[in-house]
Amino acid sequence: MSTPTLPARPAGGAGAGAGSGANGPRERLRRLRAELRHWRVTDLIGVAAAWVVGIGLCVVAASILGYMLVQGLRYLSLDLLVTQPEPSLNQTRSGGILDPILGTVIMVIVGTLIALPLAVGAALWVVEFGRPRWLARTVESMIEVIAGSPSIVIAIFGLAIFQLPLMSWMSFTADGGAVFGRSFLTAGAMMSLIAIPSIFTATREALLSIPQHLREASYALGKTRWSTIRAVLLPSVRPGIATGTALGMGRIAGDTAIIVVLLGATLRIEPEGGVPLWGTLTGTGSTLTSYVYNNSPAGEGGAPEKAYAAAFVLLLIVLALNALVSIAGRRDPARTLQK
């Protein structure tokens, strides 16, 4: 190691000759051993247990990743990504996963677009206004209730709501007059509930960490509450909002229950009516999660290879969103406020 270090300690034989220098791994191990000699047995057991658990979790995560990587790469091909799926039991003719990929993307966009203003607005209200106090507390606990609800519960509740005649504009009315209640829009509305808690919490924590005197500095310049929020507070909490949003997007991309119940279970994206974008939103489709569910051996079954490939793509999307979280969370020191 070329880094300048302390004057070399008299190294105990083993490490010195190995060419690894005084700070080499052997020397470090020797020092660790010397230190451990002073530890109590219970502490040693505790530390060992912590190591085992930590490494064990790493192994689990790595094997999921590795398995999916191997299986996914084996069956993944460009062809698979860009062709539409076909409803065929013959695997050479059942097509690719283009529509599920697009469906996942649409789902994430719709869900996030609905969730973002609601969650940020709620967080702003709770932190910056929050009166009456009991109402603010109620809002917070209701959001916790949503965060704790299983998504299948949210899904069937959504179906009950969106099948009301009043809500027919969000999906379409089937032959015979019943409102179908299943579309990208209805699923997206329920998906936003999945994303709201993480965006809300991240925004609220970021707002709470802004020192009060920064707000006062803005008021002291004769600024209104609104321009303080817009020009001072929102820019300050942008990293927090980004973190929460990326987390929420990951949850939307990964949710299955709402898709199965609320997206209409068509393999392809089936627009409804003639209007281009609106037709897609009120139409049905599938996502990667429902595709995996329908094709894996655990689900209905017929195409495990394609299910693996789709699962791998889904994993990549969610991991990419998680990477976004850590990038967004790594704040620019120049924009980080001191307390």
Added chain:
Amino acid sequence: MSRPATESHDPAGSDGDGTRGAYPPPVRRIALDRAPTVVADDPAERPLVSPSIERALRPATGRERLRIDELSIFYGDAPKPAVNAVTLPVHEGEVLALIGPSGCGKTTLLRSLNRLIELTPGARRQGRIVLDGEDIDGLEMTRLRRRVSMVFQQPNPFPMSIFDNVAYALREQSRKRPSKRDLLPRVEHALRRAGLWDEVSHDLSRPALRLSGGQQQRLCIARALAVEPEVLLMDEPCSALDPISTTVIEQLIHELRSELAIVIVTHNLQQARRVADNVAFMYLGDLIEYGPTEELFERPRAERTREYVGGTFG
């Protein structure tokens, strides 16, 4: 620009007494061992001249800008007011220092002058505050706070560029946003008045939070000056700064005094002595003594004041 650039102002020229160039090291909680190096090691800093010399040469204080009349502030249900029936004048061209031990109500008094106290839940006010003959309750809040602006204890620039920090103060609550080019002269003027222009003019788009603590505080002063206030409130503006930055800010206060009235809250008696024309000593919400700086420190009339400025308590 009508006003001369503040950088050219150099009171050292009028100061014959060389020994006065070195301050006694300010009595502060922080970095005491650094204080003696202030003078010798940093040629970039302004010469250190006691403002009290200039003050002695100045004419008596100008007309009354702000009048605090029987002002009392209560917090919540507390029976004893945090500020108890205080009456004080603030004159044009003067620095008024509010001193007193912690919890004596000086910051509360200061924050009531621009009605910032109303942000504190449960705070109630009695008595009148008059700005140029108008009761401040009759003024629109945003208008009042532009006429009576404020600098805080912690340097608190907004998380935006240096330019935008000052421009934010300038942009009125109007639908039409003035362009950057229109604002630049006024931003420059404010930064010059705060003595920061030369240090930041090469890159105004730099994030303000990259500046040093002392520069950040001067940016906050520039921000407060940008709205062309008549009265500038300063709440312990140097307590989070090192001795060098403190000296720079004190120099700045001294230069700004001719243009507006300054009310400064300080825990630092030496600082009050250096920068203030008049000093008000408060204790447990009561105004104990008010008078010209020299008199209050040299010949305090009240027993409490004598003990406090003599260091017996506080």
